[in-house]
Amino acid sequence: MKKIRSFISRKDIENLKSICGKNGWTDKKDVNEKYLTEERNFYKSYSPIILKPNSTQKISNILNYCYNKNIPIVPQGGNTGLVGGTVSGYVSNEIILNLEKMNKVRELSHTDSMLTVEAGVKLHQVQSIAKSIDKFFPLSLASEGTCQIGGNLATNAGGVHVIKYGNARDLALGLEVVLADGTIINGLKKLRKDNSGYNLNQLFIGSEGTLGIITAASLKLFPIPYEINTILLAIDSLEKAIEIMNELKKLYIEKLSALEFFSNFALEIVIKNIPDSLQPFEKYYPWYILIDIEGTKEKDKNYNLIENFLFKNLRNNIIKDGIVAKNLKEKENFWKIRESIPYAQKPEGSSIKHDISIPISKISQFIDESTKKIFKVIPNIRPCIFGHLGDGNIHFNLTKPINMQNLDFEKYQDRINKIIFDIVFKYNGSISAEHGIGLLKKDVIKNYKDKAEINLMKNIKKIFDKKNILNPGKLI
Numbered sequence: 001m002k003k004i005r006s007f008i009s010r011k012d013i014e015n016l017k018s019i020c021g022k023n024g025w026t027d028k029k030d031v032n033e034k035y036l037t038e039e040r041n042f043y044k045s046y047s048p049i050i051l052k053p054n055s056t057q058k059i060s061n062i063l064n065y066c067y068n069k070n071i072p073i074v075p076q077g078g079n080t081g082l083v084g085g086t087v088s089g090y091v092s093n094e095i096i097l098n099l100e101k102m103n104k105v106r107e108l109s110h111t112d113s114m115l116t117v118e119a120g121v122k123l124h125q126v127q128s129i130a131k132s133i134d135k136f137f138p139l140s141l142a143s144e145g146t147c148q149i150g151g152n153l154a155t156n157a158g159g160v161h162v163i164k165y166g167n168a169r170d171l172a173l174g175l176e177v178v179l180a181d182g183t184i185i186n187g188l189k190k191l192r193k194d195n196s197g198y199n200l201n202q203l204f205i206g207s208e209g210t211l212g213i214i215t216a217a218s219l220k221l222f223p224i225p226y227e228i229n230t231i232l233l234a235i236d237s238l239e240k241a242i243e244i245m246n247e248l249k250k251l252y253i254e255k256l257s258a259l260e261f262f263s264n265f266a267l268e269i270v271i272k273n274i275p276d277s278l279q280p281f282e283k284y285y286p287w288y289i290l291i292d293i294e295g296t297k298e299k300d301k302n303y304n305l306i307e308n309f310l311f312k313n314l315r316n317n318i319i320k321d322g323i324v325a326k327n328l329k330e331k332e333n334f335w336k337i338r339e340s341i342p343y344a345q346k347p348e349g350s351s352i353k354h355d356i357s358i359p360i361s362k363i364s365q366f367i368d369e370s371t372k373k374i375f376k377v378i379p380n381i382r383p384c385i386f387g388h389l390g391d392g393n394i395h396f397n398l399t400k401p402i403n404m405q406n407l408d409f410e411k412y413q414d415r416i417n418k419i420i421f422d423i424v425f426k427y428n429g430s431i432s433a434e435h436g437i438g439l440l441k442k443d444v445i446k447n448y449k450d451k452a453e454i455n456l457m458k459n460i461k462k463i464f465d466k467k468n469i470l471n472p473g474k475l476i
């Protein structure tokens with residue numbers, strides 16, 4: 001990779017300010033804090049200025065300028081990423097380019113079931129815009145109030161509806177992207193079918209800002225589900241949870257839109273640390289499954305099917321207890337429990353977190369083996385396990401023992417990661433199912449991905465960004 005410049009002159013900064021125009025940048029220290037601090041506080045960025053351009057042409061001009069002057073750029077969306085992908089100053093003196101002012105809706109079509117928005121539109125706004133024409137945009141994450149659609153695509157975000165609708169990459173029809181030298185690629189499409197060559201859009205999706213800056217996206221919209229039945233089940237083993245999942249998949253195939261799970265420790269800390277969260281069952285159980293089943297017009301038929309399913313599995317002792325949410329409040333409480341887990345972990349002190357994926361058939365073995373090995377290293381460690389059971393994506397998070405200091409616990413990070421990642425590898429899983437590689441896993445990815453694939457990725461990076469000015473040092 002070419003060596004990038006480590007010094008940015010005052011003149012460069014003035015020139016970049018003038019490309020961005022009035023209100024298109026900020027260099028005030030206090031304002032910049034939110035752009036310079038990363039979600040988990042693992043990294044603190046340095047960037048002499050935050051660029052906030054409001055048009056694709058301005059982004060193209062910025063990149064063209066930076067390309068000619070060898071100035072590295074870090075694209076940044078809502079800054080909710082969890083792997084240090086948006087930080088600057090670790091590899092060189094990069095400048096942060098935040099997309100928040102790229103916030104226009106370009107097209108909304110009921111007939112084509114599509115929406116074109118600029119990259120800086122927040123995910124929850126994308127969902128609301130779809131709703132305004134009686135459509136549904138299914139990507140849904142706990143960070144949706146802050147993360148941006150450009151960031152979602154750059155990380156190929158998942159979330160709770162992957163089981164039915166897929167990841168961000170399955171929801172994109174086309175992209176507009178600015179390349180490292182400022183070239184604008186207009187790949188915005190409304191088409192469901194296009195076999196006119198390599199699918200370049202898919203290369204940018206999940207590339208974590210290393211191949212180009214996504215400036216706009218055409219997205220697939222879906223019919224709004226008629227109704228959603230939300231069910232919470234208490235289970236005493238993961239094997240039984242998998243059994244339940246298989247039965248639900250058989251019964252509901254297309255209708256199953258979320259299938260999440262969490263451990264008892266996860267529930268306990270939510271009840272303890274998150275205000276207004278309600279304990280759903282009278283007793284605590286080892287595991288819980290949260291299910292959304294999309295309904296049809298035949299409301300009674302749906303309800304009877306669910307009721308029969310519950311009674312049968314209660315009788316067989318597969319389910320220990322189960323509640324079908326009776327109203328919106330109950331539904332919201334169930335989902336609040338699931339989505340608050342990452343926040344409930346914070347007051348418990350340091351955690352070592354993993355967003356891995358495992359073939360569904362191996363989930364139970366993986367959790368059993370990993371937990372046993374981790375307990376041998378730190379006997380009182382508190383596993384906080386939850387995730388997307390339906391697609392095999394597990395948040396295998398480990399919270400420090402009650403009596404251990406944060407710093408003492410954090411010293412175990414590399415050792416614990418190695419234990420977990422080795423087991424993930426053994427089961428042919430992935431060390432990153434959602435959050436990506438960024439800076440956090442950059443040094444270990446080479447141990448767990450095929451060498452030929454890594455080499456190909458490096459060569460692709462060279463083709464798209466031969467001067468290495470786009471998010472240098474991240475991912476590869």
Ligand SMILES: Cc1cc2nc3c(=O)[nH]c(=O)nc-3n(C[C@H](O)[C@H](O)[C@H](O)COP(=O)(O)OP(=O)(O)OC[C@H]3O[C@@H](n4cnc5c(N)ncnc54)[C@H](O)[C@@H]3O)c2cc1C
Pocket residue numbers: 039074075076077078079080081082085086099119140141142143146147148149150151152153154155156157158159160208209210212213214215342434435438471474
């Ligand atoms: C509470 C919480 C829950 C979460 N839950 C989930 C979850 O369920 N599923 C999941 O997948 N993730 C989850 N995340 C992680 C995070 O929200 C996602 O990765 C999200 O997609 C990041 O979007 P963002 O706009 O914040 O991107 P950022 O954090 O700003 O950026 C992420 C990466 O994308 C690059 N990037 C950003 N915008 C662009 C662009 N326009 N063009 C090119 N590159 C760009 C950045 O350089 C960086 O490498 C969660 C995070 C939090 C805090």
